[in-house]
Amino acid sequence: MRWFITDFKRGLSERSFLGAIALGILSLALGLAYYVYGQDTYTADQAFIVSQSFAMPFIAPLLASMVYSNMNMLEKDSGYRNLLILKHKGKNYTLKRWFVNNILSGIALFIPMLMLYGVCSLFSPYVQQEEIVGVMLLGFLFGFVYGSFAYSLTFVNRKRYIPIVTPQVLYLLFIYAFPYLNLEKFYPPLSFSPWLMRTHVDMQLISLELFIILGVSGVLVLGSMLYRRGETLWLQRK
Amino acid sequence: MVTAKMIRYNISESFNLVRWCLTIIAFAFACVVSVAKYIQISDMTAITFSSLEITYLILNDTVSIIYIYLPLYLFLICGIMFDDNFGSLEVIKCQSRGKWLVGKWVTLLFYTLLFFVALFTLNFLISDQVFPFSASWSSDFLKVQVTMGQSARNFIYTPFQTIGLSLGSVFSLYLAVGMLSMVFSLLTHKEAYALFLSLIIGILTSAVFVYVLDFTSQMSVASFAWRNGILFASMVLTFIGALWITYKRDFNIERKE
Numbered sequence: 001m002r003w004f005i006t007d008f009k010r011g012l013s014e015r016s017f018l019g020a021i022a023l024g025i026l027s028l029a030l031g032l033a034y035y036v037y038g039q040d041t042y043t044a045d046q047a048f049i050v051s052q053s054f055a056m057p058f059i060a061p062l063l064a065s066m067v068y069s070n071m072n073m074l075e076k077d078s079g080y081r082n083l084l085i086l087k088h089k090g091k092n093y094t095l096k097r098w099f100v101n102n103i104l105s106g107i108a109l110f111i112p113m114l115m116l117y118g119v120c121s122l123f124s125p126y127v128q129q130e131e132i133v134g135v136m137l138l139g140f141l142f143g144f145v146y147g148s149f150a151y152s153l154t155f156v157n158r159k160r161y162i163p164i165v166t167p168q169v170l171y172l173l174f175i176y177a178f179p180y181l182n183l184e185k186f187y188p189p190l191s192f193s194p195w196l197m198r199t200h201v202d203m204q205l206i207s208l209e210l211f212i213i214l215g216v217s218g219v220l221v222l223g224s225m226l227y228r229r230g231e232t233l234w235l236q237r238k
Numbered sequence: 239m240v241t242a243k244m245i246r247y248n249i250s251e252s253f254n255l256v257r258w259c260l261t262i263i264a265f266a267f268a269c270v271v272s273v274a275k276y277i278q279i280s281d282m283t284a285i286t287f288s289s290l291e292i293t294y295l296i297l298n299d300t301v302s303i304i305y306i307y308l309p310l311y312l313f314l315i316c317g318i319m320f321d322d323n324f325g326s327l328e329v330i331k332c333q334s335r336g337k338w339l340v341g342k343w344v345t346l347l348f349y350t351l352l353f354f355v356a357l358f359t360l361n362f363l364i365s366d367q368v369f370p371f372s373a374s375w376s377s378d379f380l381k382v383q384v385t386m387g388q389s390a391r392n393f394i395y396t397p398f399q400t401i402g403l404s405l406g407s408v409f410s411l412y413l414a415v416g417m418l419s420m421v422f423s424l425l426t427h428k429e430a431y432a433l434f435l436s437l438i439i440g441i442l443t444s445a446v447f448v449y450v451l452d453f454t455s456q457m458s459v460a461s462f463a464w465r466n467g468i469l470f471a472s473m474v475l476t477f478i479g480a481l482w483i484t485y486k487r488d489f490n491i492e493r494k495e
Contacts, residue, residue, distance in 0.1 A: 161430035173264075173306070177271040180278065 024112030057189035065150035105147025
């Protein structure tokens with residue numbers, strides 16, 4: 001448990017975590033400025049909906065991936081990984097790091113939205129409070145899933161920038177492709193901001209989409225853990 | 239002289255099967271999506287395009303060229319400058335720094351040619367599965383293009399010639415951006431920085447050609463000459479800059495980044 005807390009605190013103090021929050025706040029601020037300059041009267045609900053669905057849905061995977069996902073690659077390159085393995089008495093900390101990474105990625109998307117929630121409450125009281133809080137929790141889940149995907153990519157390549165960039169690149173490719181393939185219900189930004197295309201929102205499909213991504217990344221992480229354990233056993237026998 | 243052995247060594251060292259497989263998959267995916275888009279347009283306008291017309295439309299789509307194919311291309315070629323543990327030994331084997339750089343440039347040219355052959359072939363093959371083949375422009379297609387603001391003079395050549403001119407311009411642009419990527423690799427020694435810096439410059443250059451120097455976007459020999467002339471001049475300057483950096487660089491035996 002102590003390792004979780006230590007690693008969690010370490011992640012919170014990383015520059016990439018603070019950078020992700022800063023970029024998230026900037027994207028929401030742009031949305032809020034767009035709303036404020038385009039309206040004569042303001043309501044908290046509309047302010048939050050417009051700001052949250054303006055720019056952040058299109059960069060959310062990058063924000064989730066950049067937080068802590070490639071830390072194990074940096075640790076391996078610097079040799080710090082050996083010290084961590086010693087600390088764990090030879091056991092693999094891959095799964096523990098997976099949970100910490102996912103939670104931090106979720107928090108990195110949640111905190112800017114929480115701040116936006118506070119700012120928008122200055123306009124008027126919320127009417128659709130439940131819906132808005134639900135979308136904020138969905139944002140946390142989005143970060144959790146895409147952070148997991150980015151982390152899983154660290155086991156299948158050697159370049160540190162690939163796990164950060166790949167989720168965003170695939171996300172943008174599917175944003176371009178899905179409307180032409182009549183897959184609007186699977187439009188990726190809907191799993192972060194359902195308000196973008198209300199008529200095509202289907203929560204079951206959104207859950208399925210996120211579940212598939214989490215499942216694929218889970219298989220990659222567990223598979224690489226088993227592969228490394230098998231490799232170590234084989235080397236020991238040799 | 240740079241020998242065929244040096245070129246073959248460079249190609250064998252820098253060829254990355256995983257990247258090429260991902261590129262082909264991305265090409266196929268982007269092409270299927272584009273064809274689906276034009277099937278929708280075809281249904282709405284009740285016009286049947288030919289496979290060459292669809293290939294022309296796909297390869298002239300600014301969004302695809304700048305935001306899908308350019309990053310793919312840079313992702314493919316950004317590993318050329320990073321050697322696997324040889325570094326200075328390779329320079330010694332090449333006998334001069336200039337020859338080493340020319341060898342890298344020829345490798346870049348080879349990969350760029352391969353990229354464009356794959357790009358055209360895949361797009362044409364997939365389009366041909368859905369749309370009929372015709373070696374000339376259809377009148378309906380010309381009417382649609384003129385309605386959308388294109389000049390009729392852009393289509394005085396046959397589809398193959400027009401696609402060739404269009405691809406030739408894009409080829410020069412990509413080659414120029416690839417050379418910039420090589421320069422950034424030499425300066426920063428980091429693949430990620432080389433990729434992102436050259437991508438930003440590539441996007442800005444495309445925007446300049448489309449919105450500022452729009453006379454170079456016409457499908458005429460004069461526009462083709464202007465555009466490629468500007469790009470050729472920039473390539474020469476880039477090569478001179480790269481040569482200067484290569485002669486100043488302190489080569490070490492170091493790991494691939």
